[in-house]
Amino acid sequence: MKGDLEGVLPLEFEELGAAHCSRFRIGGVSVEVAGDRDSDVALVPSLLPFRVEAGVSDINIQVKWADSLTPRAGRQLFDSGTTWRVYEDEAGFQFDFNSPVFGKRPYKRLHVDKRFRQAALHMSEESFAGFPNVAEPLEYPLDELLIMHRLTQEQAVELHSCGIVSSDGTGNLFVGHSGAGKSTTTRLWTSLEDVEILSDDRIIVRREHGEIVMYGTPWHGEAAFASPASAPLSRIFILEHGLGNTPVRLSPSQAVAELFARSFVPFHRHEYVNSALEFLQDVVNVVPCYRYTFEPDERAVERILNFHD
Known part of the structure; x- marks a missing residue:
């Protein structure tokens, strides 16, 4: 998915039919990640011991790329003060991730439904243009935030x-x-x-x-x-x-x-x-x-x- 993602986006979750897929399991919660690039679903080193080959997933994530991600304007629930903020709308939640390295715009954005089962992770082409080998969709703290919130449903x-x-x-x-x-x-x-x-x-x-x-x-x-x-x-x-x-x-x-x-x-x-x-x-x-x-x-x-x- 390309384009500049502005404001509030409706959550649109697709079947995980992308070319590449990986799975991991933490604390009894199974996560499946799908994307069009192998790098979209690559597990960071800390997640490799938690990798699983198959099974029913509790959380499904679709990784997509956008030209850029516009800072969110809306009801903010929490600001970590450093790297992430969370917002809420009728469809679910949005986590924006920022870093001084990438400027004021979010470098990735996670949309997830209210039960933390279906998610779309949008990565910014603009942010990673000068850092082609740096993009790690599943890097900390996204992995912990996702699991921590899913635990509220269990x-x-x-x-x-x-x-x-x-x-x-x-x-x-x-x-x-x-x-x-x-x-x-x-x-x-x-x-x-x-x-x-x-x-x-x-x-x-x-x-x-x-x-x-x-x-x-x-x-x-x-x-x-x-x-x-x-x-x-x-x-x-x-x-x-x-x-x-x-x-x-x-x-x-x-x-x-x-x-x-x-x-x-x-x-x-x-x-x-x-x-x-x-x-x-x-x-x-x-x-x-x-x-x-x-x-x-x-x-x-x-x-x-x-x-x-």
């Missing part, structure tokens, strides 16, 4: 956390803000044999086949662990630096508040917030949640390995 939420599966299959989730010790915790656990690290920074928790499961994501932290694997969630620990390596059980209401404060939820719609809170309540009703004050050495790991609810 029993799932993304948490600022590291997920670690011990040798006996116990799935421990360590939740914390930046600087709370997620990467440190991850490094401490890697000294053990038969331990699987799903992620050192962002985990998707969801209900699947009647149980609460945690999934790794591509959006890693300093320790750079990012796995597409999943595991049943056994315990949740809210990380805090301190003395004693002491886990203290939280009440359900305390646990929901702590988890929500460390979640990635689109706050621009109250129903998304309510959905996340309801799901987190379901989680803490079946998975024990603790505040874990820990010291950054191997004793912190031993305390969890020998801990019993």
Whole structure:
């Protein structure tokens, strides 16, 4: 699709019949991307471990090119202050992505329906004219924004956390803000044999086949662990630096508040917030949640390995 995309465009989603196609799956959400160029559907390196060959897609994206993309004038829901803004119209949502490198016009625009199932991703020929090898339609943060919003339609939420599966299959989730010790915790656990690290920074928790499961994501932290694997969630620990390596059980209401404060939820719609809170309540009703004050050495790991609810 060529031309200058101005103002509000009606969402027009086509069958994925383009010449090229790729698929990936994050946190139980399957995405299919179609385009006329091989580069349109190329997965960025962080997504390659999450690639899948076939299956039913939860989200379908059609990649198209326009001569240019005019800045949107309309009801803005949220401005990240740096790289993206989101708008809403009767058909769905529009995400505009900007960079000082490309000037004031958006260099790509994602139109998506209200349930985050069908999407059209428009790339600007004008923006990439001087950078022919730079265009990456699926680059961060588009991938995370799309998945994060799709989770609002399911029993799932993304948490600022590291997920670690011990040798006996116990799935421990360590939740914390930046600087709370997620990467440190991850490094401490890697000294053990038969331990699987799903992620050192962002985990998707969801209900699947009647149980609460945690999934790794591509959006890693300093320790750079990012796995597409999943595991049943056994315990949740809210990380805090301190003395004693002491886990203290939280009440359900305390646990929901702590988890929500460390979640990635689109706050621009109250129903998304309510959905996340309801799901987190379901989680803490079946998975024990603790505040874990820990010291950054191997004793912190031993305390969890020998801990019993």
